Amino acid sequence: MKLIIGIAVLLGLVASGAAAKAEEQDWPPPAWTEPVAPFRIADTVYYVGTKGIGAYLVTGPKGHVLIDAGLAESAPVVASNIAALGFDIADVRYLLISHAHFDHAAGLAELKRLSGARLWASRGDKPALESGHNEGRPELPPFPAVTVDHLVRDGEMLRLGPVRLRALLTPGHTPGCTSWEMRTGGHRYIFACSLTVAGQKLTGDPAYPDAAADFRKSFAKLERRQADIFLTFHAEFFDMKEKRARLAAGDADAFVDPSELPRRVKDAEQAFAREVEAQAAE
Numbered sequence: 008m009k010l011i012i013g014i015a016v017l018l019g020l021v022a023s024g025a026a027a028k029a030e031e032q033d034w035p036p037p038a039w040t041e042p043v044a045p046f047r048i049a050d051t052v053y054y055v056g057t058k059g060i061g062a063y064l065v066t067g068p069k070g071h072v073l074i075d076a077g078l079a080e081s082a083p084v085v086a087s088n089i090a091a092l093g094f095d096i097a098d099v100r101y102l103l104i105s106h107a108h109f110d111h112a113a114g115l116a117e118l119k120r121l122s123g124a125r126l127w128a129s130r131g132d133k134p135a136l137e138s139g140h141n142e143g144r145p146e147l148p149p150f151p152a153v154t155v156d157h158l159v160r161d162g163e164m165l166r167l168g169p170v171r172l173r174a175l176l177t178p179g180h181t182p183g184c185t186s187w188e189m190r191t192g193g194h195r196y197i198f199a200c201s202l203t204v205a206g207q208k209l210t211g212d213p214a215y216p217d218a219a220a221d222f223r224k225s226f227a228k229l230e231r232r233q234a235d236i237f238l239t240f241h242a243e244f245f246d247m248k249e250k251r252a253r254l255a256a257g258d259a260d261a262f263v264d265p266s267e268l269p270r271r272v273k274d275a276e277q278a279f280a281r282e283v284e285a286q287a288a289e
């Protein structure tokens with residue numbers, strides 16, 4: 008019996024070792040930094056991220072807002088995407104951040120330098136942004152620290168000429184995970200922070216003891232929201248590639264789907280429940 012368990016453990020180790028190696032070779036995924044041509048999603052909202060990591064430019068006559076920055080090496084890509092669309096990065100007045108992990112926040116310092124914009128972030132993620140350490144994920148690579156200029160409160164409205172973005176704190180993935188809502192051109196937008204369990208301990212983590220409770224509150228909060236256009240910060244989590252192809256083929260409403268937010272939240276909730284169970288069984 009012992010031998011069988013021993014072999015199983017060994018096989019398990021070998022298998023996970025191989026998987027880890029394959030992951031290592033491909034990590035961070037090349038798509039995260041691979042450039043793609045920027046494009047208008049709809050109205051005044053543009054995709055300026057990379058193939059795998061979302062960054063959004065919300066434009067207006069009094070200046071623009073940039074949401075998320077991608078990896079450090081993506082900052083010049085985001086900057087050149089903004090220029091390619093005909094906008095001046097010096098007109099970006101505000102930088103917003105979904106959450107303080109390197110794949111979204113590492114480019115902030117450089118984009119802040121290039122634009123001179125003010126960075127708005129929530130209290131929960133400020134320490135990570137200002138230290139360059141990934142919130143709750145010490146194994147992730149550190150990133151250039153960046154100063155937060157304004158602490159965002161739940162429900163707070165950013166106003167820039169006609170541009171209005173409302174903060175919706177949706178912690179869980181990190182303590183300061185922030186989603187943003189906006190209305191323009193007859194569409195309700197949501198820029199949703201990540202809803203996945205980030206390889207984190209959901210209960211009993213001294214660095215973030217309320218993670219599980221926060222996730223549950225954020226799911227409940229998002230279930231009460233409505234959006235015509237659901238955007239988030241990993242391209243595969245909102246089928247960016249497929250929608251973009253439909254947009255290019257002439258479907259101006261390719262990104263419009265009021266059923267997407269509730270569907271994505273439900274999927275995330277189910278994945279979260281499975282993770283809670285798996286962690287309880289450990």
Ligand SMILES: [Zn+2]
Binds near residue numbers: 106108180201205
């Ligand atoms: Zn993350």
